[in-house]
Amino acid sequence: MKTRGLVIEGLNVELVQQADARQAAALIQVGAGSHDEPTRWPGLAHLLEHLLFTGSTGWPDEGRLMPWIQAQGGRVNATTLARHSAFFFEVAPSQLADGLARLQDMIAHPLLDNRAIGQEVAVIEAEYQLLQQHQPSRIEAALLHAADSPPAFRQFHVGSRVHFGDELPALQRALRQFHQRYYVAGNMRLWLQGPQPLDALEALAREFVAALPPGSSRRDIPVPQLSEGTHWQLGGTPAALWRSWLLENSDGVTLWRAFLLDEAPGSLLATLREQELAETLELKILYQADSAIWLALGIDTAHPEAVNGLIDRYLAALIQTNQQQHQHYHQLARSRFVTLSPVEQLRQRALGFAPDENPPALLSLAERLTTAPGTLLRCTPEAVEGSQLTQGFSLALSPWQPSAPETLPSAAFFFYPLDGAVATGRLPEQAVALPHHQPDEAAATLILRPEFWSTFSPEAGDDLARRLRPLFAMLRHQGGHGSWQEVEGVWQLTLQLPPDEEAADRVLSQIVTVMTQPAAHGQPPAPETIAIPALLRQLPGQLAANMNPPCWRAALKGGGAALHSRIARRLSALSLPVNPASPPTRMTSRTGMTHLPHSSTDNALLLFIPLHRAEQLTALRALALIYEPRFFQRYRVEQPVGYVVSSRYLRCADQDGVMFALQSPDYSPLSLLRYCRTFLRSLTETLADADLDAIKTRLLSEQADQPLARLRHENGLAEPDAAQIEALSQADLQQLHRTLIQDRRRWRVLFTGGPVA
Structure with a gap:
């Protein structure tokens, strides 16, 4: 990486060139947070963070940063801390300038109109009610309570309807005064990162600062x-x-x-x-x-x-x-x-x-x-x-007065690197059929996952994750990397093996030994405290056709022939067969509606609409790109339903589909499901307005030569290619859209809260 730091018109700028990056990012940090709020308006900094996304002079409605980023498939978010607020996004490098223009305008020229203020006050009120039971927030509040001064450590900062009151004009004036005081060039810091040369990033930074209000805001930041x-x-x-x-x-x-x-x-x-x-x-x-x-x-x-x-x-x-x-x-x-x-x-x-x-x-x-x-x-x-x-x-x-334990646990802490090597188990004589992609690449990546349309339960997956963690850490010390985690809703082992062939074989031998041991009965996974993540966590188990996989599927990318031979022999020691000759049998998952209990008092709904015909996968992914920003705009901005509003393409347990998620303290699950149906029906006449060329460009940019994609292709599972993307038509989108609406028998609905029907 190459870096450059400079000051432009009072704005501190940090530039980072990462030549091999496929994405670019920007972050603007403002030197003002919750501890800088007027005493009369607790939560004002948090409210302003929300409002900056609701419209600015240059983009009052369509085209503003958040829906624009979502339409590009990027990431965008913000956070308010004690003495800072930060706004950040990530997009393709070619879109960085357009994203910066929108970020610049929302930071410098927000509308802060009363309608948006009223809507965001309601959203923050819902967040406040949610945080009352959010254990990490409660623990942080207890930690900060240990500071006697400054008084801000014990004051209220989240914001609520009661604290903001009903006098919107007065609240609007306070917001504008806070913004005018702190959102000036000399009180900000900008980071830009991407594959662009540093001179190109600097040019973008200079253009960014040109429209920022000049000035500075000096603050004394007291020590607790x-x-x-x-x-x-x-x-x-x-x-x-x-x-x-x-x-x-x-x-x-x-x-x-x-x-x-x-x-x-x-x-x-x-x-x-x-x-x-x-x-x-x-x-x-x-x-x-x-x-x-x-x-x-x-x-x-x-x-x-x-x-x-x-x-x-x-x-x-x-x-x-x-x-x-x-x-x-x-x-x-x-x-x-x-x-x-x-x-x-x-x-x-x-x-x-x-x-x-x-x-x-x-x-x-x-x-x-x-x-x-x-x-x-x-x-x-x-x-x-x-x-x-x-x-x-x-x-x-x-x-609390802690008591000294009678005896402390024995502990022999040691640190790396270590001298000597761990013994390697005997290499099996047999070998599995292991696809070997791009053997000319030096870096070797092995993936191992259960048979398609099957996975392990969260309890079994988490148990194996706990037992593999020390081995993954040892692998990192040797220059490799390993993970056992859910990928597209299926537990998957991913190993980036070290260049040393002996070290790679040694760690793989240990990993195979652990994976052949019987499962332990450990603690169940910690429950999710927010309803929508809890539903997403349970979705793979609801969609998978088999929770007891009959075999493994594996593939190797990179590495030499000798390493490939060793790996193929090591994998033969697993208790389940690897890459059997018989092709995977496509299985369908359950449909219908399922109520899942959750501690939250909110109502949450997760709608997954699966794809029935594999040849329509390209059209499905294109439709999801159309749905995503419009769904958020409809139910988070125009007609606020709740504080979780999300839609996207999702592959889960080898089922391709489009997902809609809503969480609300006010609307029943039945109402949330109706909102999803209404949204889909309302788009029937407007799909023709979508920019199909831009969607194709986006889909082409997301094509990646990943081992998992190749493994799917070898086993006859759909993966869009460039020719299918180029051939996509408006008629394809219209036909699939109608099918998704009409074939409601295939819908999968998970919900918390009250009854859905």
Whole structure:
């Protein structure tokens, strides 16, 4: 990557050229957040974030950033933090200039009309009600409550209908004043990233700043002052321990995060898992001032005292690490960073988690972590006496006095690289039939997935994921990468093998051994706290024809003939056959409506309309591109139904279809289903207005030579090619659209809340 930093008319600009990137991204950070709001208007910064997307002078309705990005298949979002707000998007490189023009206009010239204000107040009210039961938000509120000053740490900032009131003209004036004060060039920072040369990115940045209001807004960002009582317990939440530190600066934090994210044997996380103390950990920045950073480490555990003692031992071991290990973990952090999408890389840069060019000083940070002021928060599902009203949350929060454990768990922390190699199991004599694509490529990628139209249950998939995690971490230390996760609704093993053939064979031998062991009965997956993600999580099980796969399907891309031979022999040791000669038998999934219980009081509906004829897949993907922005425009902007409004093409458990999702506190599932039907019927006469040439260009740009796509093609499953895309006609779209509406017997509906009929 090549970078360039400069200041243009007071605007701080960071440019990143990533020559091999297929996408480009932009992020504008404004130096104003929830702690900068007038006391009279709590939630004003959050409301303004919403409103900037609702229309601006140049794009008052159609063509504005969010629907335009969605129509291009890009990503767009925003966030409001304590002292910053950020707006970001990702598109194809050729569309970066058009996206920047829209971002510029919405930042500099928002309409902020009363109609949009009223609509977004209702949306924020719904979000506020949802957050009351959102455990991560409640935990963060409890963590921030430990700061006595500034007072903003305990004030309400989400926003609600009660706090905004009914006087829209007064609220509009407050919004405009806040915008005029803080949304000026000298109070912003712009990041641009893409494959374009740095000079081209700089030209875009100069054009962007030309229309921004000039000026600056000086602010004093105070350092948090922690209360005398720094140990708290929060009742009614999943068991966890959160430990925080108030540090003078952020030097070394990104490198420490690389150590914390390691899951290989000897790491903190692996040790917690081996001793059955915890499964996950998270490092987050609670607050950043000009001269301080407030860090928090969260660990899900029912044994907070033991884990706290283990953290102390871990920090003592960290102090003993050497420069070679620092360099190794720094390289891991950089390797992990470059695999992120461009927009996620920019978010990490804005948050301060992007790795530096050279390893920072870790030992001084480790020493500071042992002496810096901080807090402890114990989260427990038990009832806790006491109550605190803070930041709009009513929390069962009270002081906590941790007791020293009688004995601390034994722990032998060690770090990488290690001397010596793990022994490799005997290579089987038999070999499976393994397709080998592009053998001339040096980098080797292996995929292994269940038979088509089948998958594993979430419990079985998560159990195997837990057992494979240490091996994937070992693979990363050897220069490779591995994952076992749901891809298109099906559990899939993906291995990017290291260049060293012996190392690749060694790790594959260990992975095959783990995958042949009987499934353990671990903890069920943690429930999703928001209804729509919970429905999406259960959709593969609702669509898959078989939850007990009869065989595996595998393919290798890249790597030499010798490596291919080893892999084919290793895979023969799996307990299920791999790539049997018999072709997969297409199976149909269940249809109809299913009520799925969920803790949320909202009504949520997930409608999946499957494709019946494989030869219409190209038309389906084109229709989904037409549906997506129009569905959002209809039910999020013109006729607000809820705060989750989404539509897109979806392949799930090898079923191709189009998905519609709605979540609302006000409308019943039956009403939400009617809205979906009404939307589809209303498009029948307007499909001819769609820009078919632009849609074809988009579909062609999404063609990718992935191992999974080749595996599907070899087994007779549909994958659109360039000729099919070019041949697509308006008549094809109209015909499939009518079929999707008329063949309602094939619709699959999942819902939470009240009865659908």
